[in-house]
Each structure stands twice: as C-alpha cells, then as structure tokens.
Amino acid sequence: MTEINLELRKELVKEIPELLKCFQCGTCVSSCLAEKYSGSYSPRRKILMACYGQKDIIAKELWRCVTCNSCNERCPQEVNPYDVLIKLKNYALKHGLVEDEALQATEKLVRKTGRAMPVNERTQRMRQELGLEELKPIDDLDKLFEEKKEEKEVKQK
Numbered sequence: 067m068t069e070i071n072l073e074l075r076k077e078l079v080k081e082i083p084e085l086l087k088c089f090q091c092g093t094c095v096s097s098c099l100a101e102k103y104s105g106s107y108s109p110r111r112k113i114l115m116a117c118y119g120q121k122d123i124i125a126k127e128l129w130r131c132v133t134c135n136s137c138n139e140r141c142p143q144e145v146n147p148y149d150v151l152i153k154l155k156n157y158a159l160k161h162g163l164v165e166d167e168a169l170q171a172t173e174k175l176v177r178k179t180g181r182a183m184p185v186n187e188r189t190q191r192m193r194q195e196l197g198l199e200e201l202k203p204i205d206d207l208d209k210l211f212e213e214k215k216e217e218k219e220v221k222q223k
C-alpha cells in the first residue's frame with residue numbers, strides 16, 4: 067500500500083492547488099505522447115503521486131513529458147496537467163530531487179540550442195504547415211549563461 071507523506075502533500079497542494087481538482091479519470095493519459103512512446107508515463111499518476119506526497123516518484127521521469135499540451139486540452143476538470151508537471155519540475159529542481167542524468171541532458175541541450183526540447187525536421191515541417199515561423203538557433207548562448215551566472219552571484223551577495 068502507498069504511504070501518504072502528509073507534510074509533503076500539504077506543501078505541494080499549497081504550491082499547486084489544482085492538484086486537488088483531479089478526479090483521476092485518466093482522460094489526459096489517453097492522448098499523452100510520452101505514454102504512447104515510453105509506455106509507462108502517466109500525467110494522471112504523477113498527479114496522484116504528488117497528492118500522496120511521494121517525492122521520489124514525483125521527480126522520477128518527469129522529463130519524459132514532451133510538452134505536447136494535449137492533456138491540458140482534454141482534461142475535463144481544468145487541472146491543466148501539463149502546467150502541473152511544469153510546477154512539479156520546478157519544485158523538484160528547487161529541492162534537489164531531479165535525477166542527475168535528466169538534469170545533465172537538459173542542461174546540455176539548453177547550452178547547445180537554448181531550448182529544453184530538441185527541435186527536429188519534423189517539428190519545423192509541422193510549424194511550417196501551421197504557418198508558424200521556423201525556429202532558428204539562438205546566438206550568444208555562452209554570453210547569456212555568463213550574464214545569468216553573474217546576476218545570480220550578485221543576488222547571493
């Protein structure tokens with residue numbers, strides 16, 4: 067049986083009150099691309115585990131979400147599961163709960179491309195079909211990282 071960590075549950079619900087609106091219908095899972103391709107990911111389950119205050123399970127695999135947003139569009143309760151997952155990611159990052167491997171892979175991608183998600187030919191083609199601009203590489207990333215690092219150091223003083 068899953069034990070409930072009441073302290074963490076209270077903290078998470080305070081930060082993400084929409085967790086309590088989820089009635090576990092599973093509609094979000096039926097169109098989840100991460101679930102479709104990984105076979106084990108479920109926004110519904112992540113929300114349930116957050117409600118149970120299960121910190122290990124919250125942080126594990128959070129980065130498998132491919133940010134397609136379809137769960138937000140389908141949720142009948144307006145939980146906005148995708149937004150909840152972002153908030154859980156932020157919580158996990160703030161509290162050092164992120165798996166090193168996931169963190170390093172994301173950092174590497176952001177440093178290289180300026181984006182947290184890879185942009186491939188298919189993405190560009192779909193954007194074109196939808197009449198959206200082509201995504202261009204972001205220049206001067208190193209400079210930007212250095213500036214942010216300096217800003218952080220100044221704030222910490």
Ligand code: SF4
Pocket residue numbers: 087088089090091092093094095109110113140141142143144145146147
């Ligand atoms: S987040 Fe929405 S769609 Fe997903 S299980 Fe909860 S209520 Fe259902």
Ligand code: SF4
Pocket residue numbers: 094097098099100101109130131132133134135136137138147148151
């Ligand atoms: S945004 Fe993430 S969690 Fe939601 S349906 Fe897409 S892949 Fe699944």
